[in-house]
Amino acid sequence: MSIESLPILTSADFASDQDIRWCPGCGDYSILAQMKKVLPTLGIPREKTVFISGIGCSSRFPYYMNTYGMHSIHGRAPGFATGLKITNPDLSVWVITGDGDGLSIGGNHLMHAIRRNLDLNIILFNNRIYGLTKGQYSPTSPLGKITKSSPMGSIDNPLHPLSIAIGCEGAFVARSIDMNIKHLGQMLKRAAEHRGTSFVEVYQNCNVFNDGAYSWATDRESKADATIILEHGKPLIFGKDRNKGIRLNGMEPEVVELGKGVTEDDLLFHDEKSPEPSLAYLLSRMRHPEFPEPIGVFRAVDHPRYDDELNRQVEIAREKQGQGDLNKLFHSGETWSVSS
């Protein structure tokens, strides 16, 4: 089939025939909508696309996509994706997970998937709460969070997903926000286009159990001062009036006002391609309200991919030893014959 004759797909082609059962107003709808918008732009046929999820609200996602999909078990989606990708390297494999699924019960698998750097796209919907089990604190809930299982406030020190991803040698690490649909679409596309494990954290509102967790990042009045959009090679400038920036003071970032002796050249310039992850890590530690929280691509570097390497070893072995012959193998080494 030539490129010209490829059918032109639309968002609607990626919708499955299943009724969507997320709560009305859930941030997941927005992510689903953006995904359906982005996929037709990638030039990958639907049958070559697979969504694999764990358990939780976000993990219902594969049911709503007219692609191949698997709704697996809690926290383990990266394992399924790994086996599928190793044996079918031409598939485009997406992992859909959440803060509980990916960082609590499935933390181990997430860590190892990222460091192996298979060509997967992992999207973590971070709503900082357990939604499907109706409102317990999650590993990303802030300290003091009052929930059904923490009536006096959570005393669990939260994890920061991107810090984890970068600590696991993540080669593509990005963040977006459910309400910022244009940016979200861009991040999903960048993730799809990156070869290797792409890890995208999406700030996602659970309007039933944790409504407003990210209002500072989505409200019209506050978002310009509370977030900062990362652009490769550009200085870190933010604020409604774009008059604030991030400067490095020794090893620490600080918020400065432009003018008054501070110029753009004094600011931190974003470098998503830096071989060293220190800058990306530093950005991942910038937390609201002390800092504007960065959204965008923190890191995008090229690392060897496990699936490529394994299949390369298979090729090399075949080149060196020839395609395996079981009869030869069975008769190799010490054998003896018994005659009648």
Place this chain on the structure above:
Amino acid sequence: MSTTTEGTSGSAKQVFTIEGATVRLAGDSGDGMQLAGMQFTNTSALAGNDIATFPDYPAEIRAPRGTLAGVSGFQLHFSSDDIFTPGDKLNALVAMNPAALKTNLADLEPNGILIVNVDAFDKKGLSLAHYEKNPLETGELDGYNLIKVNMTTLTRGAVKDLGLNVRVADRCRNFFAMGLLYWLYGRSTDVTLRFIDAKFGAKPDVAEANRRTLLAGRNYGETTEALPSSYHIDPAKLTPGTYRNMTGNQALAWGFMAAAECSGKELFLGSYPITPASDILHELSKFKNFGVRTFQAEDEIAAITSVIGAAFGGAMAITTSSGPGIALKGEAMGLAMILELPLLIINVQRGGPSTGLPTKTEQSDLLQAMFGRNGECPIPIVSACSPADCFDTAIEAWRIAVRFMTPVVVLSDGYIANGAEPWRIPDIDDLPKIKITHPTGDDADTFHPYSRDEHLARPWAIPGTPGLMHRIGGLEKQDITGDVCYDPDNHQHMTDLRAKKVANIADDIPLQDVNGPEKGDLLVLGWGGTFGACTTAVERCRAEGLSVAHAHLRYLNPFPANLAELMGRYKKVLIPELNMGQLRFLIRATFLVDAAGLNKVKGKPFAVSEIADEIKRLLA
């Protein structure tokens, strides 16, 4: 049984022909007893004897040197007759140190050959083995044919001008012991000399030291007055063919590769290291040129989930583990079952519960395989009964998995996994093909992920196929469409369907056969690694005139269709198991048969005599 023959070995001493012998090498876990045992095994196999082995080693890689906890042993039974077990009583024991003597002496027959390394019986060695007095001097070994050899001194002497340090030189002692045994049983040193070249070729001085020590051991046998005669064992009358020596783990690995070839698939193994299953991972990771892809996962759960992912993608996917790992895989096994994807879960059983006895054998995971998951979750179970049988078991398990679209559990155990026996090499082209069909884009109009064929198997549609996009998952699905469905009647229906599918496998497997009379006083019903001991015990009892037969189950879920009728033909049923009665529990629950059990969990296989004695007791 013993006759004097001409010295075919060129020995000037008298040579007796015997039917066979059981020999154990025992020493410190750093003494190379497993290596020596494997060499002795290969050499005996190449001499045409039937063989059965029992390696027995501690869980610690190097327990403190010289201690009772650090003793490692390798038992070999070789014979000119058909044999099925590594033997009950030892005809000969080699004890490399006092600890090895102390822990192994009880198994040596009266007047048995006892070869000891005298040099190790110093004050420290005796004290580590908790001997207050030197047993070589107290007369307590008078009931044995004690042969005292200064093995350390003689080994050092043999290598002295090679300039090796003492530690390296002493590491050759196992070759001295081997050489001595080779002389005693009329073995050629050729196989081991070739092995030395291959293994130590890169270190010429070490190779030379081992070579010299091996020959020194053999020459010592020829010259010492302590050994007045040696033995000869004729080749066994095995079925004509070409043979090689195989361990159970190797036979499983090769069986999976054969199954992949017979079904036109490439093999994917997702595994996490665990004793005693790791050797399957090691073995398969060598064969990338066969298209075998091995993935050492971060844990047991990732191992099986990667396998389910690969199975979804159309690969022949398997995971290998042991009891504790299987416990971790339980949830994913349930998913594989409701997804109705073909894959294999291999449990090389070891002593449990929990970490239990990692290096010791047991059959105590049968009920785990049967029931160890939430919900109504039947999974077919097949078991291997001997090292060579692992090859056929692997292929049969995959045949069932793809025909019925189901995960299948394969049960082996530590005894089978590490034990070795001759394996008659098949021609790969003679093995039956395993037919697999995947729906294509042409089927798009009629495709439903949970429609079923005559075996109740659903179609195996793999990602990448145009027009067949579908979603599967752990939630209950609607019959035929596979859509998520919470309807009560549908859940009942799907539960019934899945159970029926597995039960129907009984119509697709052979009827259970019996070794012995068609009906009679007693049926010995076994499964797995007790095959050899059951076979030998039953044959022995029958030779004594008892009315006893033996049936050994390969298929544990479902049972063969004729099993109830078969058991009904005997007055009593005895089920020997290396657990506390797990098959007996299933047999009683399924058939209301009042079977008797013979049960032990001591980390060791049954002695033939234990089963024979129980048969006689039940028939007295």
